[in-house]
Amino acid sequence: MKARTSCLLGSLSAALVAFVLASPRVSAADKVDPVADARAFQNFFFQKFPNVKHEDFVNGPYSLNEDMKRQWQEKEEFPPYEFALDAGKEMFATPFKNGKTYADCFPNGGIGVRQNYPYFDTKEGKVVTLELALNRCREANGEAPYSYVKDEMASLTAYMAFTSRGKTMDIRIPDDPRALEAFENGKRYFYTRRGQMNFSCASCHVQSPGERIRAEILAPALGILNAMPIYRSEWSGMGTTSRRFITCNSQTRAVPLEPQSDEYRDVEYFLSYVANGLPISGPGARP
Amino acid sequence: MCFEHYISANETLNLTLRNDALTAFPRKSALLLSLVVLTGLAARPAWAQSTVTEGQKLAFDRGKGNCLTCHVIKGGDLPGTIGPELKDLKVKYPDRNELAAILFDETKRNPQTMMPPFGRNRILTDQEISAIVDFLQTL
Numbered sequence: 001m002k003a004r005t006s007c008l009l010g011s012l013s014a015a016l017v018a019f020v021l022a023s024p025r026v027s028a029a030d031k032v033d034p035v036a037d038a039r040a041f042q043n044f045f046f047q048k049f050p051n052v053k054h055e056d057f058v059n060g061p062y063s064l065n066e067d068m069k070r071q072w073q074e075k076e077e078f079p080p081y082e083f084a085l086d087a088g089k090e091m092f093a094t095p096f097k098n099g100k101t102y103a104d105c106f107p108n109g110g111i112g113v114r115q116n117y118p119y120f121d122t123k124e125g126k127v128v129t130l131e132l133a134l135n136r137c138r139e140a141n142g143e144a145p146y147s148y149v150k151d152e153m154a155s156l157t158a159y160m161a162f163t164s165r166g167k168t169m170d171i172r173i174p175d176d177p178r179a180l181e182a183f184e185n186g187k188r189y190f191y192t193r194r195g196q197m198n199f200s201c202a203s204c205h206v207q208s209p210g211e212r213i214r215a216e217i218l219a220p221a222l223g224i225l226n227a228m229p230i231y232r233s234e235w236s237g238m239g240t241t242s243r244r245f246i247t248c249n250s251q252t253r254a255v256p257l258e259p260q261s262d263e264y265r266d267v268e269y270f271l272s273y274v275a276n277g278l279p280i281s282g283p284g285a286r287p
Numbered sequence: 288m289c290f291e292h293y294i295s296a297n298e299t300l301n302l303t304l305r306n307d308a309l310t311a312f313p314r315k316s317a318l319l320l321s322l323v324v325l326t327g328l329a330a331r332p333a334w335a336q337s338t339v340t341e342g343q344k345l346a347f348d349r350g351k352g353n354c355l356t357c358h359v360i361k362g363g364d365l366p367g368t369i370g371p372e373l374k375d376l377k378v379k380y381p382d383r384n385e386l387a388a389i390l391f392d393e394t395k396r397n398p399q400t401m402m403p404p405f406g407r408n409r410i411l412t413d414q415e416i417s418a419i420v421d422f423l424q425t426l
Contacts, residue, residue, distance in 0.1 A: 196410055197410075211369045212366075213367045215367075
C-alpha cells in the first residue's frame with residue numbers, strides 16, 4: 001500500500017513533486033497559488049543549477065553549457081536575427097493604409113512593453129499574447145493578419161523584444177477566477193504527457209534541461225520565453241513562440257494545436273508568469 | 288520502489304500471443320515460432336545474427352527506436368545524454384524478458400521516465416522489440 005502511494009506520487013511530474021517538497025504548505029488538494037508555484041519553480045532550477053546566474057536562465061540552452069555559451073557570445077557579434085530586427089523596426093514605423101501605426105495599439109507606443117505580455121484581458125476573459133495583440137491591431141486597422149509562425153510576425157516581436165531587453169518579466173494575474181483558471185490550465189497543459197512518445201513539455205524542459213537529445217541541448221523551462229522570438233539555423237530563419245510550441249509538439253509526434261489556441265495562450269501565460277523577475281533577452285539566436 | 292508493477296515474463300509472453308492473434312497469425316505457428324526462437328537463443332546459429340543486425344537497424348532508425356536520441360550505443364552516431372549508456376546489458380538483465388519489459392513500457396518501473404513506452408504506444412511491434420533485445424544482449 002505504501003509502495004503504491006509512492007508510485008502514484010511518482011507519476012506526478014518531477015517539478016510538481018518539487019512544488020510539494022519546496023512548499024510544505026501546499027497540500028495535495030491544493031488551491032491554485034501562482035505565487036507559491038513561481039517561487040517553487042524558480043527554486044527548482046536555481047537548486048538544480050547552482051552555478052548558473054539567475055538572469056542567465058533566459059538564454060535557453062546556452063545558459064547551461066560553457067562551450068555553447070562561447071558560441072553564443074561569438075554569434076552575438078554578428079547576430080543572425082539582425083535582419084529581422086531591422087525589418088521589424090521599419091514595419092513598426094510604417095503607417096497602415098488608414099494612417100495609424102502599431103504604436104497606436106499599445107501602451108507606451110509599444111516600446112519597452114514586451115515584459116507585460118501575455119496579459120489576462122478581464123473583458124474578454126482570456127489570455128492575450130503579444131502575437132495575438134499584434135494581429136488584432138492589424139485587423140482593427142483594416143489590415144490582413146500575419147501568419148503566426150512566419151517572418152513578419154517574428155520581425156515585429158523581435159523589434160518589440162529588443163526595445164524591452166533587460167526589463168524583467170512582469171506578468172500579472174488579476175483578481176478574476178478566470179485568470180487563475182487560465183494559469184492552472186496552462187500549468188496542466190505543460191505537465192500533461194501526450195502523443196505517441198508520451199512526453200510532456202516538462203519531460204524535456206524540467207526533467208532534462210542541459211541534457212542532449214541527439215545533438216541538441218535542452219533549454220530549461222525557466223525563462224524559456226524571455227528570448228522569443230529566436231533565429232534557428234535549423235529553420236534558416238526566425239521563429240515565433242507559436243512556431244516553437246508547434247515544433248515541439250510535432251517533433252514528439254503529438255498533435256500540434258492551432259497557433260494562439262486557448263491552450264497555447266494559457267501555457268504561455270503559465271511559463272511567462274513563473275519567469276517573473278527574469279530579464280527579457282529576445283530576440284535570441286540558436287544553433 | 289515501483290517494481291511490483293513490473294511486467295512478468297508470463298505477461299510478456301501473453302502479449303506476444305495476443306498480438307500475433309491480432310495480426311491473424313495462426314496461433315499454432317506463433318507458438319512454433321517462439322519455440323524456434325527459444326531454441327535459436329540457446330544455440331545461436333548463424334541466422335540469429337540477422338535478428339541482431341535487424342535489431343540494431345531498428346534501434347538506430349530515427350523513425351523506429353531512435354534510441355540514440357537518448358542513449359550512447361556502440362556503433363551509433365550523435366547520441367543524446369538523457370538515458371544511460373547501453374552496455375553490459377546481459378550482465379545487468381540476464382533475463383531477456385526484463386529488457387523486453389523496459390522497451391514495452393518503462394513507465395511501469397519508473398512512472399516519471401522519459402523513455403517512451405515503445406510497445407504500449409505501438410511505436411514498435413513485439414517482433415521488433417524482440418529483435419532489438421537480441422541486439423541489446425550483444426552490447
